[in-house]
Amino acid sequence: MSLKPSILLIEDNPDHAEFIRRVLYDDATDVVIQPDGQAALEYLRNRGNRPSFILLDVKLPKKDGFEVLAILRTNERLRDVPVVMLSTSFNPDEIRRAYRLGVNSFVSKPIDFLEFNKKVKQIKEFWLGVAELPLPDEAKSAP
Amino acid sequence: MPFTFLRSNDRKDSKEQHAVKSTSRSIRDFKSSLIKSFIVFLTGVIFTWQIWSLIVNRRLPTLQESVEETVEATRTHLREFLDERVAHLDVFAHVLGYRPPSSQEEFNSNVSDLMVDFPEWRWVRYDSKDQAANNWGQPFTASGFSAPANLQDSIQRIEVDKSAVRAAAREGIFVYPIQHSETKELYLVRVGIVRDQSSIGVLWGVLDLKMLLARYFEQNKPDIYHYIVSMQKTDLVSDLKVHERIDKVRPYQATKTLVWNGYVFRIDFWPRPHYVYSRAIDLNIDLAGMMIIVMGLLFSTASSFLTWNVSTRTRMLQIQVDKRTVELSRKNEQLKTKSEEVENFIFTISHDLKSPIVSIQGFTSILKEEFGKILGDTGNTYIDRVLQNTMKMHHLIQDLLELSRIGRVEEKMDVVETSKLVNEIVSEHRTEIDKKHVKIVVQPQMPAVSFPRIRMHQVFDNLITNAIKYSDDKKTPEIVIETNGNDKHDNLFHFVVRDNGIGIDKEYHEKIFQIFQRVHVDKNIEGTGIGLSIVKKIVEKYGGTVDVFSESGVGSKFEFTVPRENVA
Numbered sequence: 001m002s003l004k005p006s007i008l009l010i011e012d013n014p015d016h017a018e019f020i021r022r023v024l025y026d027d028a029t030d031v032v033i034q035p036d037g038q039a040a041l042e043y044l045r046n047r048g049n050r051p052s053f054i055l056l057d058v059k060l061p062k063k064d065g066f067e068v069l070a071i072l073r074t075n076e077r078l079r080d081v082p083v084v085m086l087s088t089s090f091n092p093d094e095i096r097r098a099y100r101l102g103v104n105s106f107v108s109k110p111i112d113f114l115e116f117n118k119k120v121k122q123i124k125e126f127w128l129g130v131a132e133l134p135l136p137d138e139a140k141s142a143p
Numbered sequence: 144m145p146f147t148f149l150r151s152n153d154r155k156d157s158k159e160q161h162a163v164k165s166t167s168r169s170i171r172d173f174k175s176s177l178i179k180s181f182i183v184f185l186t187g188v189i190f191t192w193q194i195w196s197l198i199v200n201r202r203l204p205t206l207q208e209s210v211e212e213t214v215e216a217t218r219t220h221l222r223e224f225l226d227e228r229v230a231h232l233d234v235f236a237h238v239l240g241y242r243p244p245s246s247q248e249e250f251n252s253n254v255s256d257l258m259v260d261f262p263e264w265r266w267v268r269y270d271s272k273d274q275a276a277n278n279w280g281q282p283f284t285a286s287g288f289s290a291p292a293n294l295q296d297s298i299q300r301i302e303v304d305k306s307a308v309r310a311a312a313r314e315g316i317f318v319y320p321i322q323h324s325e326t327k328e329l330y331l332v333r334v335g336i337v338r339d340q341s342s343i344g345v346l347w348g349v350l351d352l353k354m355l356l357a358r359y360f361e362q363n364k365p366d367i368y369h370y371i372v373s374m375q376k377t378d379l380v381s382d383l384k385v386h387e388r389i390d391k392v393r394p395y396q397a398t399k400t401l402v403w404n405g406y407v408f409r410i411d412f413w414p415r416p417h418y419v420y421s422r423a424i425d426l427n428i429d430l431a432g433m434m435i436i437v438m439g440l441l442f443s444t445a446s447s448f449l450t451w452n453v454s455t456r457t458r459m460l461q462i463q464v465d466k467r468t469v470e471l472s473r474k475n476e477q478l479k480t481k482s483e484e485v486e487n488f489i490f491t492i493s494h495d496l497k498s499p500i501v502s503i504q505g506f507t508s509i510l511k512e513e514f515g516k517i518l519g520d521t522g523n524t525y526i527d528r529v530l531q532n533t534m535k536m537h538h539l540i541q542d543l544l545e546l547s548r549i550g551r552v553e554e555k556m557d558v559v560e561t562s563k564l565v566n567e568i569v570s571e572h573r574t575e576i577d578k579k580h581v582k583i584v585v586q587p588q589m590p591a592v593s594f595p596r597i598r599m600h601q602v603f604d605n606l607i608t609n610a611i612k613y614s615d616d617k618k619t620p621e622i623v624i625e626t627n628g629n630d631k632h633d634n635l636f637h638f639v640v641r642d643n644g645i646g647i648d649k650e651y652h653e654k655i656f657q658i659f660q661r662v663h664v665d666k667n668i669e670g671t672g673i674g675l676s677i678v679k680k681i682v683e684k685y686g687g688t689v690d691v692f693s694e695s696g697v698g699s700k701f702e703f704t705v706p707r708e709n710v711a
Contacts, residue, residue, distance in 0.1 A: 013498055013502070015498075015501070015502035015505060015506070016498070016501060016502065016505070018505075019501075019505045022509075059494055087494075088493075088494045088497045088498050088501065089493045089494040089497060090493075109497075109501055111497065111500055111501060111504055111533070111534060111537045112504060112534070113501075113504045113505045113507070113508030113509070114508065116501065116504075116505065
């Protein structure tokens with residue numbers, strides 16, 4: 001069992017995934033990228049350990065961000081994993097919907113690359129550095 | 144399956160079915176109403192016809208009968224009347240004869256005494272046979288009378304033959320009608336023999352028949368009839384029969400004959416005009432009654448038709464309204480769906496268009512960052528241009544989407560405190576303001592208005608951004624945001640954003656509010672050319688106007704209004 005914190009990035013646009021990965025990735029952090037909601041859910045089901053937090057794009061093929069979020073929030077094992085949603089467009093309805101479904105924060109992707117990088121960095125710093133995360137159930141019952 | 148489909152669209156279909164039902168009901172009603180109207184109309188026609196024929200058929204016989212009656216009565220009465228007059232004559236003759244006057248004067252005075260009551264008689268007395276023989280007939284000839292031949296004979300006989308006179312005296316009375324030779328008026332002549340001790344006198348009287356009959360008719364039938372009396376001596380009964388009928392052609396006119404003492408009086412009757420008029424008026428009253436009935440029938444028919452018409456029309460209209468309502472609600476739903484579709488479409492587009500821009504920006508930035516040294520100055524400049532253009536493209540997309548949203552999407556009204564809002568906007572632009580050393584004055588306590596907050600923000604933001612963008616480098620830029628002319632009582636709030644910037648030529652004042660119209664082509668000033676279009680569209684959507692007052696090199700003043708009903 002790796003002690004490295006891992007971040008699950010669910011993003012269908014490989015470019016954006018690449019930009020985010022560049023910011024998130026370092027020797028101390030694992031970044032897993034899943035290109036669609038379905039694949040991400042399967043990955044989460046099959047993998048034993050939970051990610052530290054999930055970066056979830058809104059628009060995804062097969063199962064979109066809201067569906068994934070809704071499933072995560074009803075899953076006993078995964079319901080307390082923090083989810084940060086990313087959106088390219090700015091739509092107040094989407095934001096409201098995401099929070100109603102229990103998202104931890106909603107971030108819209110800035111056009112400006114530097115801004116973009118800054119935001120992603122802030123997200124990582126907050127969730128891995130500032131916030132306390134719930135211990136995984138396995139870790140609790142392990143000893 | 145079709146049934147479940149119908150059920151699922153229950154409400155819509157029930158409306159349609161209602162429309163269809165009421166259509167068929169209306170058609171049924173129309174038919175029955177038509178039949179009813181026709182029956183009423185037919186009854187009316189038959190009834191009117193009956194009444195008409197009743198009146199017409201009754202009216203004429205009544206008049207004929209009345210004429211007949213009158214004529215018959217006249218004949219009887221006239222005979223009696225004439226007999227009576229002649230009897231009077233006899234009485235007078237008797238009286239006068241047995242009390243012979245001593246002189247002509249006495250006779251005359253006696254006569255005139257008697258004639259007060261019987262003015263139609265004229266009297267002449269001959270005291271002697273000679274006198275009579277000499278003067279006989281003179282009164283006639285002198286006054287234009289010609290005695291009939293048989294009378295002449297009598298006269299001759301009286302004159303010549305004593306025995307004839309005696310016989311005449313024994314007969315007592317001779318009565319003859321005579322006619323005036325010129326006027327053709329009829330007179331009745333009475334010749335009487337007067338005897339006294341000394342002489343045999345002849346009493347001679349003339350009865351003016353015209354006067355007599357005039358008197359008769361005055362007494363008996365004063366108003367009704369005109370009459371003409373002609374007279375002839377005849378024995379031909381056939382003559383009488385010819386005349387004794389009512390003229391069928393002129394039913395109000397009648398000819399009657401009266402046979403009296405061997406003479407035939409022919410009397411033509413016809414009603415006096417006013418009598419005809421009065422009858423006509425009677426008839427008119429009946430006609431009027433009938434007309435009232437007919438009109439009543441017509442009216443009732445028409446009204447029943449009209450009632451039918453109105454109710455049917457109302458129902459038809461109702462059906463149309465129902466149909467339209469169904470159509471409208473359908474259209475409305477379609478529109479709503481369309482609007483939602485467009486909204487989704489726009490988000491999709493904005494997402495799909497933005498994604499590649501993010502990619503371009505990202506990779507270009509990485510290129511610049513990590514490979515900038517290899518690319519050199521020119522390469523870096525080009526990379527900067529790519530970055531600028533992608534940013535511009537992003538703003539264009541954003542603004543276009545914004546513009547398309549205004550007026551299409553219904554927005555919630557907020558209470559917007561404008562001073563506070565403007566101050567917020569100013570602080571959002573703090574960086575540029577500080578960079579350009581812009582002096583900004585915001586009027587405190589500007590009114591609060593009811594307006595979608597995000598839109599009001601856009602309006603002020605666009606105007607303030609423009610004011611900052613188009614500042615004049617030669618002067619210290621100054622921007623004033625204030626209300627103006629709110630004492631105008633035009634139910635509007637006037638907001639002003641003015642600056643001392645580069646200004647706009649008058650010829651472009653109209654143009655600047657059009658989409659993609661940029662007056663100042665300055666590479667250093669960014670802009671999509673949509674901002675003022677957005678401002679105009681927002682302000683006008685909420686019932687206001689926007690105007691520009693500007694002069695090149697002096698500055699610009701943008702003034703927009705918000706209706707006071709929008710005051711929170």
